[in-house]
Amino acid sequence: MTCDLIVQDALSPSSSQTQARLLKHLTDLLLTTLLDALDLDLSAAGRRRxxxxxxxxxxxxxxxxxxLTPQVxxxxxxxxxxxxYLLFDGEPGAVAGWILNRRLERIYKDLQSSELISLNIAEIALKHGFRNAAxxxxxxxxxxxxxPRDVRPKRLIG
Incomplete structure (x- = not known):
């Protein structure tokens, strides 16, 4: 039996279950081919990432x-x-902790920058979303x- 005959038989009105299964398999095949071509991953883990x-x-x-808060x-x-929170589950500090760490990392970098020497430490902290210097x-x-003062290179402290 050729492939054409199999498809014609599967698509005949008398085999609606076969049609549904064939359609599902063809859809899965097309979707898999498309995702592979685009290098996408639609698994639960892929969607989460x-x-x-x-x-x-x-x-x-x-x-x-x-x-900027998790609620926002x-x-x-x-x-x-x-x-x-569930999306960030298993990550150190979850969402709020990640925000805090990214802000602190940016501030650390800015404190070492000679281009930002005109800004005091509190101004740099404000620039990155902190309201309270203490x-x-x-x-x-x-x-x-x-x-923070210890991070600034001594040559930058005037």
Whole structure:
């Protein structure tokens, strides 16, 4: 029996179950081929990585906003805060911790920059979303084990 005859037989009105199964298999085959060609992964883990990547990009572009919270992020993506936390489950510090760490890492880099010597430490912290200098200083010391002032190269401190 040729392939044409098999397809014709499967598509005949008398075999609706066969039609449904064949359609599902053809759809799966086409989808798999397309995803492979585009190098995409639509597994649950793939969708999670994709969504995390887009949310991280959203966060990165808004780290300077003091009101950037998990609730704000969740609302921007049309999901609940709980769904956002589940998306980041297993990550150190979850969403809020990731935001804090990214801000602190950027500040660390800025404190070492000779281009930003005209800004004082509090201004740099404000630029990256911190509202309170004392809170920032405590968090910075917790993460890096030194004060923000100790990170600035001595030649930059005037």
């Amino acid at each position: 994709y969504r995390q990547k887009h949310i991280r990009t959203y966060i990165e572009t808004r780290l300077h906003e003091p009101d 992020i969740a609302a921007a993506y049309g999901i609940s805060a709980r769904a956002l 809170h920032f200083s405590r968090r910075f010391r917790q993460k890096f084990g030194v004060s």
